[in-house]
Amino acid sequence: MKLYTFFRSSASYRVRIALNLKGLSYEQAPIHLRRGGGEQLTAAYRAINPQALVPALEDDGRILTQSLAIVEYLEDKYPNPPLLPKDPADKAIIRGMALVIACEVHPIQNLRVLNYVKATFNQTDEQVNQWAQHWIDLGLAALQEMIVAQPKRGKFCFGDAPTLADICLIPQLGNARRYGCDLSKYPTILEIEKHCNALPAFANAAPEKQPDAE
Amino acid sequence: MKLYTFFRSSASYRVRIALNLKGLSYEQAPIHLRRGGGEQLTAAYRAINPQALVPALEDDGRILTQSLAIVEYLEDKYPNPPLLPKDPADKAIIRGMALVIACEVHPIQNLRVLNYVKATFNQTDEQVNQWAQHWIDLGLAALQEMIVAQPKRGKFCFGDAPTLADICLIPQLGNARRYGCDLSKYPTILEIEKHCNALPAFANAAPEKQPDAE
Structure with a gap:
């Protein structure tokens, strides 16, 4: 398997965690999102992923895109250890948690949206950070x-094993700190972060551990 | 089953299509997103969904949120007719298509983001529409x-039966028209829309057919 990735991309980070949790080895193909105007925008990369976004996963000759679709693919193909429980309602709660990050937060504070806000609305870096903070906080x-309301409160977002929800949460916390969010309002989340980062699968997926890290 | 919904919410529209395709009957609890400052922001609704977003689905005493998590729940619980194929890579392609809409487009042109752009960046309605158009077009x-690149080209986004991808695409086209996008650039998508809307499951889920339509 070959992962088109960028060390600081939180969507790439999700897939790295999932690959590690499943114990799968893979090759990294780094796509630098800021160098040369953005390597993701080149014709060569657009031929791989017309969305011009990372990550993309190449496996058995197929190219898969969108981090959650890739993680679900890994779950379908390599069910152990599971990243989702069997019960449909429990599974929906976890997928819902993951989508709060993946739909309602991450895309709105994604690099291309921040660039657009800055350029089109003539915003300072500080104002762009406030935009990001607003959506991350919500x-x-x-x-x-x-997390607090669900019936299986444990060490992770849902129960005592990491799931798709933790895979989305941990990379988002890196972005939250980069944009200056006050995370002390989220003690439950900070506890979960400690439990996740104590696992090598999470720790080894961190941006600063990647071969393309700067 | 009880669906907390708003006729014009495209995320609610997705779930209505899925419920119809599965042949499931459900009760509608309308949450008006513009009346009284937004009924989704009331304490009563936040007790149901702390995200203050529609839709939410109540089933067997559980509340499920996030439209894609709800559709996948319906798929898990009522597998026929299927909204996703069995092959993991095909499934990932379809989920990837759905997530292009659900992550990269819809949240960035969602009502609360448009309101924030308008108020915080002092934009006119026309400028807000340009913001929405930009992300929808991308x-x-x-x-x-x-769609064109995938191996099972047919009447729908993937093959000859509707899937999760079509469920996300059709509601997004309503938004695209509302914000003034030129859809003639997307002939393949417009063909798919015709095939979808010829099915009662799609036609009956349309905003103007809902009991809370204005």
Whole structure:
């Protein structure tokens, strides 16, 4: 398997965690999102992923895109250890938590949206950070409520084993810190982060551990 | 089953299509997103969904949120007719198409983001529409390329039966028209739309057919 990735891309980070949790080995093909105007925008990369986004996963000659679709693919193909429980309602709660990050937070504070906000609305870096903070705060506050409310409270977002929800949460916390969010409002989330980062699968997927890290 | 919904919410529209395709009957609990400052922001609704977003589905005493998690729940619980194929890579392609809409397009042109752009960046309605158009165009262009490139070209986004991808695409086209996008650039998508809307499951889920339509 070959992963088109960028060390600081939180969507790439999700897939790296999932690959590690499943114990799968893979080759990294780094796509630098800031160098040369963005390597993801080249014709060569667009031929791999017309969305011009990372990550993309090449496996058995197929190219798969969108990090959650890739993680679900790994779950379908390599079911152990599971990243989702069997019960449909429990599974929906976890997928819902993952989507709070993957839909309501991450895309709105993604690099291309921040660049657009900055250029089109003539915003300073500080104002761009406030935009990012606003959406991250809304999402993390809602997610923390969902975690506390669910019936299987444990060390992770849902129960005592990492799931798709943790895979989305941990990379988002890196972005939250980069944009200056006050994470002390989310003690439950910070506890979960400690438990996740104690696992090599999470620790080894961190941006600073990647071969393309700067 | 009880669906907390708003007729014009495209995320609610996705779930209505899925419920119809599965032949499931359900009760509608309308949450008006513009009336009284937004009924989704009331304490009563936040107790149901702390994200303050529609839709939410109540089933067997559980509340499920996030439209894609709800559709996957319906797929897990009522597998026929299937909305996803069995092959993991095919499934990932379809989920990837759905996520292009659900992550990269819809949240960035969602009501609360448009309101924030308008108020914080002092934009006119026309400028807000340009923001929405920009992200919708990026997404639809990428999605059309993905549809054309995939191996099972047929009447729908993937093959000859509707899937999760079509469920996300059709509601997004309503938004695209509302914000003034030129859809003639997407002939493949417009063909798929005709095939979808010829099915009662899609036609009956349309905003104007809902009991809370204005």
